Amino acid sequence: MDRRTVLALVLVAAVILLTPKLFPPPPAPILPADSVGVVADTVRPAADSQVTTPAAAVTEAAPRSESLAVRIPAETLLVADSNAALSFVNVGGALQAVEMLQYRSLGGEQGQVRLEGRGSPLLSFRGIVGRDTVAFDTATFRILARDASGRTERIAWEGIVGADTLAIEYAIDPDSFLVKVDGRVRGPLASNGFILMDFAPTLGSYEADSIDDQRHFGFAYEVERRGSKGTAFGKLDPAERVVIPGPLTWVALKSKYFIVGVLARDSVSPMAEFSMTGLERTSRTPTRAQGTAVIQPRQGAFSLDVYAGPQQATRLQALGRDFENSNPYGGFMQPVVQPFAGLVMSVLLWMRHTFDIGYGWVLVIFGVAVRLILWPLNQTAMRTSMKMQRIQPELTALQTRYKSDPQKLQSEMMRVYKEHGMSPFSMFSGCLPLLLPMPVLFALFFVFQSTIEFRGVSFLWLADISQKDPFYILPLVMGVSMFVLSWIGTRNTPPNPQAKMMMYIFPVMMTFLLANLASGLNLYYAVQNVAALPQQWLIANERAKAASKTKKG
Numbered sequence: 001m002d003r004r005t006v007l008a009l010v011l012v013a014a015v016i017l018l019t020p021k022l023f024p025p026p027p028a029p030i031l032p033a034d035s036v037g038v039v040a041d042t043v044r045p046a047a048d049s050q051v052t053t054p055a056a057a058v059t060e061a062a063p064r065s066e067s068l069a070v071r072i073p074a075e076t077l078l079v080a081d082s083n084a085a086l087s088f089v090n091v092g093g094a095l096q097a098v099e100m101l102q103y104r105s106l107g108g109e110q111g112q113v114r115l116e117g118r119g120s121p122l123l124s125f126r127g128i129v130g131r132d133t134v135a136f137d138t139a140t141f142r143i144l145a146r147d148a149s150g151r152t153e154r155i156a157w158e159g160i161v162g163a164d165t166l167a168i169e170y171a172i173d174p175d176s177f178l179v180k181v182d183g184r185v186r187g188p189l190a191s192n193g194f195i196l197m198d199f200a201p202t203l204g205s206y207e208a209d210s211i212d213d214q215r216h217f218g219f220a221y222e223v224e225r226r227g228s229k230g231t232a233f234g235k236l237d238p239a240e241r242v243v244i245p246g247p248l249t250w251v252a253l254k255s256k257y258f259i260v261g262v263l264a265r266d267s268v269s270p271m272a273e274f275s276m277t278g279l280e281r282t283s284r285t286p287t288r289a290q291g292t293a294v295i296q297p298r299q300g301a302f303s304l305d306v307y308a309g310p311q312q313a314t315r316l317q318a319l320g321r322d323f324e325n326s327n328p329y330g331g332f333m334q335p336v337v338q339p340f341a342g343l344v345m346s347v348l349l350w351m352r353h354t355f356d357i358g359y360g361w362v363l364v365i366f367g368v369a370v371r372l373i374l375w376p377l378n379q380t381a382m383r384t385s386m387k388m389q390r391i392q393p394e395l396t397a398l399q400t401r402y403k404s405d406p407q408k409l410q411s412e413m414m415r416v417y418k419e420h421g422m423s424p425f426s427m428f429s430g431c432l433p434l435l436l437p438m439p440v441l442f443a444l445f446f447v448f449q450s451t452i453e454f455r456g457v458s459f460l461w462l463a464d465i466s467q468k469d470p471f472y473i474l475p476l477v478m479g480v481s482m483f484v485l486s487w488i489g490t491r492n493t494p495p496n497p498q499a500k501m502m503m504y505i506f507p508v509m510m511t512f513l514l515a516n517l518a519s520g521l522n523l524y525y526a527v528q529n530v531a532a533l534p535q536q537w538l539i540a541n542e543r544a545k546a547a548s549k550t551k552k553g
Contacts, residue, residue, distance in 0.1 A: 077146070079153050081174040084309065093141035093157035093168045094121035095179065098308040100258070105206040106456055106464065115258055115308050117200025122260055122308060127164055127185065129193040134164050137198065141168075163187040166195075177309025178319070180265075183302045190300035194272070197262060197304075199253040199291040201279055207256060208467055214285045216256035216450065220326040221274050222249040228325035233286040236278030244274040251293050252326050254311065257452040262293055263305040263321055272296045310452045313345055329446040341443040345451065352453075360459025363520055367527030370440055375535060382539040384422065391420055437528055441521075448518035457520075465520035472515055474522035479511030481529035488533065491540040 076096060077088045087096040097116040104112055115122060127134030136159050144156035144167065156169045164187035171180040183195065199219075207213035218232035224247050236242065247270040252261035264270050272294045279288040295302050307319060316324040330337025351362045394416055402409035448454060454466040462469060469475060486503040514522050 077143075077155060079155070079172050081172075083175050084177055086172060086179065086308075088155055088157075088170060089121060090141045090143070090157065092121060092124045092137040092139065093159055093166070094124040094137065095170070095306065095308070096121045098122065098177070098260075100310065103206075103257075103310065103452075104456070106208040107206050107210050109204075109206060113206045113258065114204055115260060116204050118202050118204055120200045120202075122200050123262070123306065124198050125166060125168070125183075126196040126198065127161075127166065127189045127193055128196055129164075129188045133196075134161050134189060134193070136161055136164075136166050164189045164193075177307055177315065179306040179308070181304045181306055183297070183304075185297055185300050190297065193297075195295040195297060195302060197293045197295060199260065199293075201290050202288045203253065203255050203258075205255065208464065211285055213256045214287050216254070217287055217289075218254060219252065219274075219276050219289070219291050220254055220259075220261075220328075221251040222322055222325065223247070224249055224270075228322060228328065230326075230328065231276055233278070233289045236276055236286070236289050238278045238280050240278045242276045244276075246270060246272045246274070246294075248272075248274055248293070249321050250323055250326065251291065253291055254326065256450055257311055257455055258309065259307065259311050259326060261307040261319075261323060261326060263307065263319065263323060265303045265305050270296065311450065312452055313342075313349065327450055329443070329449070337443065337446055340439060341446050344440060344443045345447050348447075349453070358459060359454055359457045359520070360462070360465055360523065363465075363524045364527050367524045368531045370437060371528050371531035371535070374437065378532075378535060379539070382535075383542075387420055387422055391416060391422070441525055444521055444524055445517070448521050454518070454520055459520075459523070462519050462523075465523065466518050468516045469519040469522060474519050474526055475511050475515040478514060478522050478526035478529065479507045481526055481533075482507040482510060485529050485532055485536055488536045488540050491544070 075090050077090075079086045079088070080101075083100070083102055085099040085101060087098070088094070089096040097114055100113040100115070121137075124137040126137050139159040139161050141157040141159035144158050145154065146156070147154045151174060153172045153174075154169060155172075156167065158165065158167045164185065166189075167184045167186075169182045171182070172178075173180065185193070185195065189195070203217060205213045215232070215234065218230055218235075220228060220230040221244055222228040223244065231242065248264065250261055250263040251271060251274045252259050254260070262271070274294070275292050277290040277292075278286070279290060282288070295304070305319070307315075307323070309315065311327040313324065313327075316327060324342075325338075328334045328338060329341035348359070348362055348366060351357075351365060352359060355362070355365070357365075395413060398409060398412045398416065402412060448466060451466075455464070457465050459465050461471070461473070483503065486507065490500065490503060510525075514525065
């Protein structure tokens, strides 16, 4: 090998070794927002938790602006306590999902209940200036701060879209399902714009009867000084848009047992408007609709409280602002039913915590207690009915004697009523024992429709007292006890074809009506029927003795 060959090899090696040092390659590009990076103190998002653009905007607007924010790896922050695990995602700085650690799934899915949008965040933000939408929901936010040193954990995000900046701070109050949201905007939004808060277009269903749960999907809202109202998804036709002008005290997205509510904090940055838009239906039961709250920043700032958790009476009441009305009882009859149903529910809750027993035994005790409380009224009504039966022959004779003289007939009948210490209205007292327990039963019917306290509660052979009895034992016991109660009530009474017919028809009718309703409702009704048997038996014996004395006399 000659010198020229050796020199050539040396020069080639020098070029190979020195070129990277003299001309270093450009730095690796930052990953786009839809890639997942490893970030300390974060949790990687699940495959089904990708953030998507909300399905509808609250107002017509120009196409969304391109985000000029610094692109950083997509990440999810998890904040957990004994009740819930909240997920926040940096895409949009949104509340992604809330896992209910104390509530297990009762449907086909395993694990715990998750308040989630099935691919969309529970709550996300956009802005609007004139007709232009500021797409904060697709921008990548950066973490400004995360403080977990105190009782309340805080997470601060900042996102930039064009000339507008949105900074959001979440303060998570432990064990309360409550998140305080404080936001600040800079740029054109601060002076003449609005913040749009979008709810997820749907929710996951984790109930044993998912169809019934989906029928409860809907929005609820309260306009200041005008009361609360609700709109089920099924009431919104596809592409139909309903706008509720404000100011609004609160707005909410809800299922049968769980709710995501946004509450105005005092008079700071009130919600100026709420819109509901029906989305395309993919099944017979509508499960999708878009809700958007319009928030007007004051001096560039807004403050809200977000409750994402169970529709638990005590928790909703503790939030104030009439938020307990987000779970109304009675539907269109709410003004009449709500106060009474609320009272019944308060009594049941008090019994549950005072006696420290399950709700099954609470219903048993409550059924007996109702009959004991009504005992004096029933006793008076039954004895008045007995008097009516004794004077009935005399009244019939007067009707025959004075059938051609109505005035005389009326005066004579009043005389008979007065001699026996009765009035013409006493004839209706026989129905009173049957009617007195009905308001409580009616209230419990609505309580069992949407009260989470009964969800998944087992009792004896029942796996869930909020669901129907799978063996139909309680409906049959209820029907039989009602028949026995009626049969005892007709003993030692004059023959009455109508009463005899009702003795058979009414128990059968009630059995069929209640057979597919909550087993806890059947439990209560069966218990209070059985508890009424002793009183009915005593009155029947008293009636027999009175009839015997009349015959001897």
